[in-house]
Structures are given as structure tokens and as C-alpha cells.
Amino acid sequence: MTAAALPGWQHLSSGKVRDLYAPEAGSVWDGQDVLLMVATDRISAYDHVLSPGIPGKGVILTQLSLWWFEQLSAEGIGNHVVSTEVPEEVAGRGVVVRALEMVQAEAIVRGYLTGSGLAEYRESGTVTGIELPAGLTDGSALPEPIFTPSTKAEQGDHDENISFEQLKLNLGADLAHRLRDAALRVYALAEERARAAGIILADTKFEFGLDAQGALVLADEVLTPDSSRFWPAEEWSPGKPQPSFDKQFVRNWLTSSASGWDRNSDAAPPQLPADIVAATQERYLDAYRRLTGAELTL
The missing domain is CATH 3.30.470.20 (ATP-grasp fold, B domain)
Structure with missing residues (x-):
């Protein structure tokens, strides 16, 4: 998993789905206690990162999270969001957040x-x-x-x-x-x-x-x-x-006979077929659509 190089930000770590960055010296965020969190299109299951990713998944996750944070903030529940002004390379999927313990x-x-x-x-x-x-x-x-x-x-x-x-x-x-x-x-x-x-x-x-x-x-x-x-x-x-x-x-697909994968083996999961990728993307979009009442253009 290779994280993108982003102007003004230094890559810190990568998880199964997210990449995390800290402000570079001299950048606009230098000296502030913030991080840049980027949701990629990677998808994981059963402790494996699968291939290929789901196109636009990181945008869906980020935009839905932002929508929920807004709803919950109105109920007095604080969150870590500082800004959605991020490098163009990660627009829509990156968020500047407070560094927390x-x-x-x-x-x-x-x-x-x-x-x-x-x-x-x-x-x-x-x-x-x-x-x-x-x-x-x-x-x-x-x-x-x-x-x-x-x-x-x-x-x-x-x-x-x-x-x-x-x-x-x-x-x-x-x-x-x-x-x-x-x-x-x-x-x-x-x-x-x-x-x-x-x-x-x-x-x-x-x-x-x-x-x-x-x-x-x-x-x-x-x-x-x-x-x-x-x-x-x-x-x-x-x-x-x-x-x-x-x-x-x-x-469900991974554990079905269609995948041919034995979850209890040491073998890596197989590649996701194109129809599974497309159907997964549509399910994520449908969740966003139903919850927010809006369409999301990827």
C-alpha cells in the first residue's frame, strides 16, 4: 500500500483503508495539532486488504461520515473534524482532523x-x-x-x-x-x-x-x-x-463456494470479480442516498 505524496503533508502511516499525514514544516498547518486523514478505495475483510478496491469508496465513506458528524454535532456530540480544505489530490476523501489521544x-x-x-x-x-x-x-x-x-x-x-x-x-x-x-x-x-x-x-x-x-x-x-x-x-x-x-x-462472497477461498487457510483471498466490485459500490452509494436524501457524484 503506497500512500500518495501530498504537498504540505508528510505521510505517517497507512491502515487497511486510511492513510494518515502530519503537517510539514513551513506548511499552512505547521505548528497546529492536526492530522490529515485520507480514506482510500481499499476494502478489507477478514483481516485482509482485498484487490481491487471499490472505486469511489473513500469518497463515500468520507462524505457520509461528514454528514453524520453534522447531524450529531447538532445534538451536542463533538467530533474531530477541523477542515475539509485539503490537497486537490485527495479532495472529497481527505479531512483535516484534530490530533487526539x-x-x-x-x-x-x-x-x-x-x-x-x-x-x-x-x-x-x-x-x-x-x-x-x-x-x-x-x-x-x-x-x-x-x-x-x-x-x-x-x-x-x-x-x-x-x-x-x-x-x-x-x-x-x-x-x-x-x-x-x-x-x-x-x-x-x-x-x-x-x-x-x-x-x-x-x-x-x-x-x-x-x-x-x-x-x-x-x-x-x-x-x-x-x-x-x-x-x-x-x-x-x-x-x-x-x-x-x-x-x-x-x-458473503468470500466465504461462498463461488470464491474458492478457504478462510481458515493461509492463502490470500482471491481477486474480487468485476460484478462484485460494481455491486458493492452500488450498495455503498445506496446507503448514502437513503440516509442523506442526496446523490453523490463520484
């Missing part, structure tokens, strides 16, 4: 049972140690949203679901409680907004950072098809995997 945990909220939560529930009747009613199935609505944190793994490693008690040990009780309260509040606001747009927000992952005053700040991406499970409300039917507007579509 990132909380070393993924703040996951689930309103519906699926994915790794479903797997744990089938074994023990719990999700990250939270007991759930008997009789739930894939796609079932939970009695109330639950906070199910995970570790934040380095690239190539696996995030691991952990209990809230373990989170308190990792972060300290005060920060753990603040993280849970903030994540549940954001989920509640977003779930209501998504439902009004005909989308079920089944679950989502937030990342928070601490500013210089110790306040929790919503960071990274937020409520995108990469960080959330979005289901069309009109097609919701518990008891089976749900149609989705997110990258679960790619995961």
Missing part, C-alpha cells in the same frame, strides 16, 4: 443479533458476557441496544470481543463508563435517524479520542457501510442473514 478500544453497539455476537450467543446465550433472552436468532432485535467493546488490534491482528469488566481493567472504570455512555447515546440518535430513512442500523463501531482537556471526542469514520451493518428495513426478516448495504456483501 485515541482510546484503545473499539466502542461497538449492537441493536440486533448477528455476526460474532450471534456466534457467541449460540454457544453461551451471551454477547461479551451480557446475558440475552433465549430463542433469539440471526437478525433478531435485542430487547435494548448493548455495548460490546473489543480490543483495537494492530494491522494484521484480530480485534477481540471483551467484557465490560475487562474494558474497565484496560481503561479504568471512569473512562470505560464514559465510553459506554457516549457510544450508546450516539447509537440511539443514529438508529432513529436511520430508521426514518428506511434503514436498520443493526450494529456499529465507534472510535473515540481524548482531547487536551480530557473530553471524549468522536473520531475516525462514523456510521458508514465499513463500520456498520445497514439493513433495508422493508426486507428485515429474522432467522436468516439479512440483505445489507455494507461490506457484509463482500464477506
Whole structure:
């Protein structure tokens, strides 16, 4: 993964999807505590970066995150966005953000049972140690949203679901409680907004950072098809995997016989076929369209 050279910015690191830059000496942002975050078109699944990318995906993620940040800001929820004035090479997909001390945990909220939560529930009747009613199935609505944190793994490693008690040990009780309260509040606001747009927000992952005053700040991406499970409300039917507007579509293809890939092997995943790439792009665009009520030109 080779990050683009950008005038005024020095490349710091690259994750599975995002590239991060710091201001160069003498640049317009020199001396300010900011970073440039760029969302690429890369797509990852099962801890692998897949090939090819999804054209325009980074623009969709960035623009949808900005839309959500604006909606949540109106509810008093702070975020890390400083400016969308970025080098032309990354226009639409780059954002200047506050440099924060990132909380070393993924703040996951689930309103519906699926994915790794479903797997744990089938074994023990719990999700990250939270007991759930008997009789739930894939796609079932939970009695109330639950906070199910995970570790934040380095690239190539696996995030691991952990209990809230373990989170308190990792972060300290005060920060753990603040993280849970903030994540549940954001989920509640977003779930209501998504439902009004005909989308079920089944679950989502937030990342928070601490500013210089110790306040929790919503960071990274937020409520995108990469960080959330979005289901069309009109097609919701518990008891089976749900149609989705997110990258679960790619995961499903990878684990199907059509891909020929064994997830448990050491082999790299195969190239994504053109029809899977096109269908994934359209799902991401459809999520943007439904949520925002606007078209996005790539």
C-alpha cells in the first residue's frame, strides 16, 4: 500500500483503508495539532486488504461520515473534524482532523443479533458476557441496544470481543463508563435517524479520542457501510442473514463456494470479480442516498 505524496503533508502511516499525514514544516498547518486523514478505495475483510478496491469508496465513506458528524454535532456530540480544505489530490476523501489521544478500544453497539455476537450467543446465550433472552436468532432485535467493546488490534491482528469488566481493567472504570455512555447515546440518535430513512442500523463501531482537556471526542469514520451493518428495513426478516448495504456483501462472497477461498487457510483471498466490485459500490452509494436524501457524484 503506497500512500500518495501530498504537498504540505508528510505521510505517517497507512491502515487497511486510511492513510494518515502530519503537517510539514513551513506548511499552512505547521505548528497546529492536526492530522490529515485520507480514506482510500481499499476494502478489507477478514483481516485482509482485498484487490481491487471499490472505486469511489473513500469518497463515500468520507462524505457520509461528514454528514453524520453534522447531524450529531447538532445534538451536542463533538467530533474531530477541523477542515475539509485539503490537497486537490485527495479532495472529497481527505479531512483535516484534530490530533487526539485515541482510546484503545473499539466502542461497538449492537441493536440486533448477528455476526460474532450471534456466534457467541449460540454457544453461551451471551454477547461479551451480557446475558440475552433465549430463542433469539440471526437478525433478531435485542430487547435494548448493548455495548460490546473489543480490543483495537494492530494491522494484521484480530480485534477481540471483551467484557465490560475487562474494558474497565484496560481503561479504568471512569473512562470505560464514559465510553459506554457516549457510544450508546450516539447509537440511539443514529438508529432513529436511520430508521426514518428506511434503514436498520443493526450494529456499529465507534472510535473515540481524548482531547487536551480530557473530553471524549468522536473520531475516525462514523456510521458508514465499513463500520456498520445497514439493513433495508422493508426486507428485515429474522432467522436468516439479512440483505445489507455494507461490506457484509463482500464477506458473503468470500466465504461462498463461488470464491474458492478457504478462510481458515493461509492463502490470500482471491481477486474480487468485476460484478462484485460494481455491486458493492452500488450498495455503498445506496446507503448514502437513503440516509442523506442526496446523490453523490463520484
